[in-house]
Amino acid sequence: MEYNFKQIETKWQKEWADRKTYRVEVDSSRPKYYVLDMFPYPSGAGLHVGHPLGYIASDIYSRYKRLCGFNVLHPMGYDAFGLPAEQYAIQTGQHPAVTTEQNVNRYREQMDKIGFCYDWDREVRTCDPEYYKWTQWAFLKMYDHYYCNKAQKAVAIESLKAQFAAVGTEGLDAACTTPMTFTAEEWNSWDEDKKEQVLQNYRLAYRADTMVNWCAQLGTVLANDEVKDGLSVRGGFPVEQKRMKQWSLRVTAYAQRMLDGLEQLEWSDSLKEIQRNWIGRSVGAQVFFDVKDSERKLEIFTTRPDTIFGVTFMVIAPEHEWVEELTTAENKAAVEEYIEQTKKRSERERIAETRRVSGVATGSYAINPFTGKAIPIYISDYVLAGYGTGAIMAVPAHDSRDYAFARHFGLEIIPVVEGGNIEVESYDAKSGKMINSDFITGKDVTEAIPMMFEEVEKRGLGKKLINYRLRDAIFSRQRYWGEPFPVYYKGETSYPLPEDKLPLELPPIENFGPTEQGEPPLARVADWTFEGHALELSTMPGFAGSSAYYLRYMDPRNNEALVSKEANDYWRNVDLYVGGIEHATGHLMYSRFWNMFLYDLGYVCESEPFKKLVNQGMIQGRSNFVYRVVGTNKFVSLGLKKDYETQEIHVDVNIVKNDQLDLEAFRAWRPEFKDAEFILEDGKYVCGWAIEKMSKSMFNVVNPDNIVENYGADTLRMYEMFLGPLEQSKPWDTNGIDGVHKFLRKFWRLFFDREGNLTLTDEAATPAELKTLHKTIKKIREDIENFSFNTSISAFMICLNELGACHKRAVLEPLTILIAPFAPHIAEELWEVMGHSETIFDAAYPEYDEQHLVESAFEYPVMMNGKLRFKQNYPLAMTPAEIQADIVTTEGAQKWLEGKAPKKIIVVPGKIINIVM
RNA sequence: GCGGAUAUGGUGUAAUUGGUAGCCACGUCAGACUUAGGAUCUGAUGCCGAGAGGCGUGGGGGUUCGAGUCCCUUUAUCCGCACCA
Secondary structure, three states, X not given: OOOOHHXXXXXXXXXXXXXXXXXXXXXXOOOEEEXXXXXXXOOOOXXXXXXXXXXXXXXXXXXXXXXXXXXXXXXXXXXOOOHHHHHHHHHHOOOHHHHHHHHHHHHHHHHHHHOOOOOHHHOOEOOOHHHHHHHXXXXXXXXXXXXXXXXXXXXXXXXXXXXXXXXXOOOOOEOOOXXXXXXXXXXXXXXXXXXXXXXXXXXXXEEEEEEEEEEOOOOEEEOHHXXXXXXXXXXOOEOEEEEEEEEEEOHHXXXXXXXXXXXXXXXXXXXXXXXXXXXXXXEEEEEEEEEOOOOOEXXXXXXXXXXXXXXXXXXXXXXXXXXXXXXXXXXXXXHHHHHHHHHHOOHHHHHHOOOOOOOEEEEEEEEOOOOOOEEEEEXXXXXXXXXXXXXXXXXXXXXXXXXXXXXXXXXXOOOOEOOOOOOOOOOOOOOOEEOOOHHHOOOEHHHHHHHHHHHHHHOOOEEEEEEOOOOOEEOOEOOOOOOEOOEEEEOXXXXXXOHHHXXXXXXXXXXXXXXXXXXXHHHHOOOOEEOOEEEOOOEOOHHHHHOOHHHHOOOOOOOOOOOOXXXXXXXXXXEEEEEOHHHOOOHHHHHHHHXXXXXXXXXXXXXXXXXXXXXXXXXXXXXXXXXXXXXXXXXXXXXXXHHOOEEEEEEOHHHEEXXXXXXXXXXXXXXHHOOOEEEOEOOEOEOEEEEEOOOHHHOOOOOHHHHHHHHOHHHHHHHHHHOOOOOOOEEOOHHHHHHHHHHHHHHHHOOEOOOOOEOOEOOOOOHHHHHHHHHHHHHHHHHHHOOOHHHHHHHHHHHHHHHOOOOEHHHHHHHHHHHOOOOHHHHHHHHHHOOOOOXXXXXXXXXXXXXXXXXXXXXXXEEEOOEEEEOOOOOOOOOHHXXXXXXXXXXXXXXXXXXXXXXXXXXXXXXXXXXXX
């Protein structure tokens, strides 16, 4: 009987659904394990073979853990709010809810065919009001809290109000947009609106006038991680900097904790590094420079206070708030023109023109606090308004940008660190001997920096300060298809919706574009009000809904809380998270922030949401080409194309197998190829190929349905894993899929002969068979724990090769369980064939027995390149003499050493021995 | 510019973590069975060489009895950040 994968897979997928095999509940008698996939955005294109790569890996691990006795939570859902559905709605008028529903159904169908062990009773969709109620709830909580730097946690805003009323800002150390000082009397004298304005400076969810990334084509603002090289990540439209009133989340308050938290996470070093760079912590000094003929003190931030004796000028950003004030009358025209130019240049141009030196003098001077010298203040766009204080002290001798600027404007260059060639370029040294620097002359840079921190503080010039590159997250989008803000306005002042009014449901509309006045689509809703007051018109961004979804899976139908204490205490956090690296600075940052906040408030019991994280590589497309002889409808095979003048044409990879074109399918593919003729080599048409991004236009999109149809889900699952290491990006290539399919057929044939009779016997296994079996168990267990699924599949193949025609239950039964996480359908079927009535996933994963490995594992010494080599390990404590004595007692060694005097015995402690003859 | 990763046969990859480089598959070649093969089975297959033998993990150097693995250097490719003071 042949291996009929279609029948087997349909049967078991139905059985699993009917029996609810994968439903999980809180069960304190068993240890929990939480395996999570990054839930997909259900796009119109459906699933392609890249999506399931991570899903298959996590599915294998979930099934493995379950077989090892864990209570495994493995849920799935949909990240259903987002731009593409809305763009589609604008073009077609179809409501995003409708297209999303269609896409979700398609995704579900495709996923079901692959045989995943999700508990679908726990499915969530971010666009479901029952779900986004808790997104809105979390927002209100953030609105209601501020971050106290002393307590190192979020604290209720009420206690801040009480403090303001009692002592004002006295002794306050809180995360804020701009530092403020006022007294209790001042606070108490202000009206509600004014008080609220002040509180917005501290709330963790706040509304403020900020510089934002505005994308005109998308008609919305974007967060920093949604912009790349001055273009929107979605759509690739230009993005400009604009000052707008927007809701933001104060993620910067958690910068240090997010940095520290990385230490204990089992994430890849590269991912941690990406987050560290994104947070961008730098330790430096805040220093105030006196401005000549003025009361003002210009504040700068520097990481190199040791070079302060080399400061010969200062630079402020064109957006700096003192630009006007510092500009003298005679420089006014030049400055205004420069500012005007800067404004006109878009963000893209600024990036493209990196390293072009430009700037203008203000005419004002500052006083170097250490040398007392007057130094000119310039304006230049190489200083960014958004980082530090928007002003720098320039040390041309030791900073390449300052150097270029000084050279361009003919400014003085004073070296303060020995070395380099100041005539030619700056010497950006991080160590070396200080010179020309008064009391730190002769010290090393590394000593001088801490000395200067102290000195700056002692002289009252400033203090040591830590700066972060991380910016607060812009949280509003001028869009329709997202969570509405639970916020209404009286005039300009915002008020939170009462909690019992949640969810604030997204109202249905018909026209999804912005209004003529450029307002968000919600402005079209006639009664978008709360108790007669206008509701917020923008909606939340994509990352809002995905920030806490892993918590909701723990208790998805709870109407009283995001997650019950009981469920959260049991499931705690995600043990294994599998997904793409592209979320490194987006979702994975926001989720950690969101979780830490809820942790501060006591709603969750773990401060980090994702303990271990594995990034699966991207699957690229492998395109195929045919070569048309120019001016004809003849196509020449790859090997012969050099003899013709040809035109390369992308051909649908689904009609090419092993780079060989299916001629009939090609003629049927498109009308213009109906009469195509071919110049074949060896009777075949061989196509060319290239690795490209998977995309419709290159006809290289492979969707899993075809593979499942032709080879079955088990083959797809195993093949995707066999492709190479999980974390590596690789092109999709079906050239090797037959090998994996052949393996499954071979496995099937150990149970049945050609006539379909069961060939299973109850004979006892031989030592050799047991050795093979236990070797395989050991290897498979190790490989799964290391996420090395490609090598585990090799191990299965080796096992079958070694076993040959073995029909013994004693061997095949454990082997079937061993293979079940990888190929669940065939395993389940064979399990039933072997007479079990319960599902194979209630069995226990086999343990290996060292005994079978050791007994037959005696290693004889072998002669290699004139050396006698042993593979045996010896303990550290043994002396060479003892080892030699040990060697000559073994049978094989005696044979080798008979009558020979070894020149030397080389002992690497505990490892291996070479004997040079 | 800064940071991170990768480099092994015709191809995807493996290597007990410093110990016989190329496991397992694909492909190719040869053979068997076949009316047929995109079926099945057997064998060969890193390169050079008729052979003995030599060479071989991007290049160069080093440590070591021994290096794909460790160190230095260099090249190429990919990714992240980027005028971050």
